[in-house]
Amino acid sequence: MKTLRSVIGIIALSAAASSCCNAPSSQADANDMKHLLLATAWFQQSAEMRACYYQSYMLAKMALKENLQNYKGTKPAAVVLDIDETVLDNSPFEAKLMGDRSNYSDSAWMAWSAREEALALPGAADFIAYARELGVEVFFISNRILEERDRTLRNLAAAGMAVDSAHLLLYDLSKKTSCKDERRNAVSATHEIILFIGDNLGDYTSLFDRRDSRLALHLADSLQGDFGRKFIILPNPMYGEWENAIYGHNYSLPMAEKNQMMLDLLRK
Ligand SMILES: [Mg+2]
Numbered sequence: 001m002k003t004l005r006s007v008i009g010i011i012a013l014s015a016a017a018s019s020c021c022n023a024p025s026s027q028a029d030a031n032d033m034k035h036l037l038l039a040t041a042w043f044q045q046s047a048e049m050r051a052c053y054y055q056s057y058m059l060a061k062m063a064l065k066e067n068l069q070n071y072k073g074t075k076p077a078a079v080v081l082d083i084d085e086t087v088l089d090n091s092p093f094e095a096k097l098m099g100d101r102s103n104y105s106d107s108a109w110m111a112w113s114a115r116e117e118a119l120a121l122p123g124a125a126d127f128i129a130y131a132r133e134l135g136v137e138v139f140f141i142s143n144r145i146l147e148e149r150d151r152t153l154r155n156l157a158a159a160g161m162a163v164d165s166a167h168l169l170l171y172d173l174s175k176k177t178s179c180k181d182e183r184r185n186a187v188s189a190t191h192e193i194i195l196f197i198g199d200n201l202g203d204y205t206s207l208f209d210r211r212d213s214r215l216a217l218h219l220a221d222s223l224q225g226d227f228g229r230k231f232i233i234l235p236n237p238m239y240g241e242w243e244n245a246i247y248g249h250n251y252s253l254p255m256a257e258k259n260q261m262m263l264d265l266l267r268k
Pocket of ligand 1: 082083084085086198199200
């Protein structure tokens with residue numbers, strides 16, 4: 001999911017198709033993928049990652065309950081979640097890319113999502129059940145593309161997070177942007193969104209969609225009061241708009257060059 005990655009993330013596939021990403025499909029040198037190996041191992045096989053997700057979804061429950069108690073409007077309350085690396089775990093896709101020594105490609109992603117084997121991330125299904133118990137409607141806004149609708153519905157159901165098609169808003173390639181504003185606005189037209197959850201800050205606001213050389217670090221600081229209250233951020237070290245911004249949005253550069261850009265950027 002690079003489109004994800006690219007744009008962001010898993011932006012998935014979308015990314016791929018979107019303005020964001022132009023990931024190459026050339027063979028990758030194993031030494032150049034070590035950063036992804038560490039990130040994927042942490043995401044898939046560390047107890048710390050599981051604890052982070054449980055912690056985040058526990059906080060999400062608390063925030064949802066509080067926000068619902070404070071909400072006095074008349075529109076039905078809703079929570080909006082991203083899908084990839086928010087409720088579904090696609091780390092096997094990352095692992096397969098490394099095993100094949102391949103870079104991200106849209107076709108590789110589509111082959112993975114067609115398997116419908118992504119597992120639920122820790123705490124996600126329980127949170128969704130809790131939201132529904134409170135009477136809060138659950139919407140998914142994902143940059144998976146429209147073509148992936150049926151498989152995504154089936155995968156979510158198999159992972160214990162069944163949803164109907166009306167509550168699944170995917171990326172329409174004809175819009176030529178993976179920005180989620182239009183879909184957020186569509187939900188807001190009929191519902192009050194009292195909480196957002198995602199692994200990318202673009203899952204909350206488009207302010208983070210196209211980051212300049214400051215990498216939006218200052219924006220995160222300026223919105224610090226929203227985190228844990230209005231938006232629950234989940235950890236994804238494998239890819240994201242954060243990574244794409246480091247490369248100056250040139251995701252198609254050779255991996256060795258991108259690794260050098262990362263190294264050059266770090267404070268030492
Ligand atoms: Mg995501």
